[in-house]
Amino acid sequence: MNDPSPASRRASRIKLLLVAAVFAMPLLVAMILSLAGWQPGTRSHGDPILPQRSFAKIDIRLADGKTYAWKDSEPRMTLLALPGSDCMDNCMRLLHLMSNARVTLNKNADRLRLLYVGEPPHGPKAAAVMQDWQVGSDVEQKLASFRPRGPDSVAAILVESNGTALTLYRAGFDPNGLKKDLQKVIR
Known part of the structure; x- marks a missing residue:
């Protein structure tokens, strides 16, 4: 050998x-x-909501009188839009861009629900902008601390399918950053 x-x-x-x-x-x-x-790739374009809180017990009354079900039968997230006073051109532009961000999710678009909480915008463009949004009101004003103070502005909150608030996009947020975050989270 x-x-x-x-x-x-x-x-x-x-x-x-x-x-x-x-x-x-x-x-x-x-x-x-x-x-x-x-x-x-772990950086979000919004601010984390700390301490984490559940919106499951927040009573949102929809336009048809029903209460919004935070916990859905399917695992779907909610993009919550909170307008400041007088939702006009800038506010409606951002609502339109948020709705478009949902469309870019393609086959996963149905995994994101759009909820607008506040006085709905009025005017000739409002009906077209609001067609994808469910409109409701915060019965007990529990979301007031997240609502922007300025006129013609909007803030957004991304809420998990179990009702846990994840990310706050303050007034003046970048809609492209929101779109990128949605594409990372919803697959």
């Missing part, structure tokens, strides 16, 4: 260690970056 020399065994071990290092290096780099607090 041909016994390998110590030099060839050493060379074989070095090659084995190099191959193992090639596979282990990305894992090691990922672990170091994660421990340092850097995680790609």
Whole structure:
């Protein structure tokens, strides 16, 4: 039997260690970056709602008199729009862009419900803008702290299918950032 020399065994071990290092290096780099607090693609364009709270017991009365069911029969999220006073051109433009963001979800668009809580906008463009939105009112004014103070503005809240409020998009938010967040969350 041909016994390998110590030099060839050493060379074989070095090659084995190099191959193992090639596979282990990305894992090691990922672990170091994660421990340092850097995680790609996890940043939201809105602000997290902390401490987390459930909207499940907030009474939203819909236009038909029924109460909005936060917990749906299917796992569907809710994009809640809260207008400031006098929802006019800017507010309606943002509502339209939020509705379009839902459309960009393609086959998953039905996994997002649109809920507008407040006095609905009026005017010639309002009917077209509001066609995709359910309109309701906050009976006990429990959402008042999230509502923008300025006129012709709107804030949005993304609510999980179990009623947990996830992210607040304050008045003046970037609708493209909201669209990107929706595309990450709803798959």
